[in-house]
Amino acid sequence: xxxxxxxxxxxxxxxxxxxxxxxxxxxxxxxxxxxxxxxxxxxxxxxxxxxxxxxxxxxxxxxxxxxxxxxxxxxxxxxxxxxxxxxxxxxxxxxxxxxxxxxxxxxxxxx
Numbered sequence: 001x002x003x004x005x006x007x008x009x010x011x012x013x014x015x016x017x018x019x020x021x022x023x024x025x026x027x028x029x030x031x032x033x034x035x036x037x038x039x040x041x042x043x044x045x046x047x048x049x050x051x052x053x054x055x056x057x058x059x060x061x062x063x064x065x066x067x068x069x070x071x072x073x074x075x076x077x078x079x080x081x082x083x084x085x086x087x088x089x090x091x092x093x094x095x096x097x098x099x100x101x102x103x104x105x106x107x108x109x110x111x
Contacts (some may be wrong), residue, residue, distance in 0.1 A: 002078045005030060012042060013043055014038055014044075014046065015048060016048065018049050018109070019051035020053055021054045022052065023056055024036070024062065026086060027063060028057050028066070031063040032066060035066050035069075039080050041073060042073050042074075043075065044075050045077045047079050049081055049087070049090065052081045052083075054085065055086065058094065060089045076102060077099045078104060079091075079101065
């Protein structure tokens with residue numbers, strides 16, 4: 001699995017890009033990086049899952065646990081692409097965090 005977490009300098013947006021399978025270990029690492037990128041700001045969370053194949057349940061749980069303390073700083077979650085099973089994980093995360101969810105097919109469609 002590869003992942004990257006970046007802060008969009010032009011917007012209050014943190015972007016995580018995933019490819020392949022997200023392991024428990026990578027889930028914990030990527031969630032920690034994402035939480036650190038949020039800092040004390042209010043942001044949009046963008047999850048680019050176009051190239052993500054699958055994830056371990058523990059990886060999604062790590063994201064949920066790590067983002068829970070900063071959930072009020074997440075204005076909305078935007079899911080970009082992804083297959084049905086991976087999108088379900090994003091929808092579960094948004095529900096657990098009580099975050100508004102937007103789904104788009106590509107980054108070109110980001111609001």
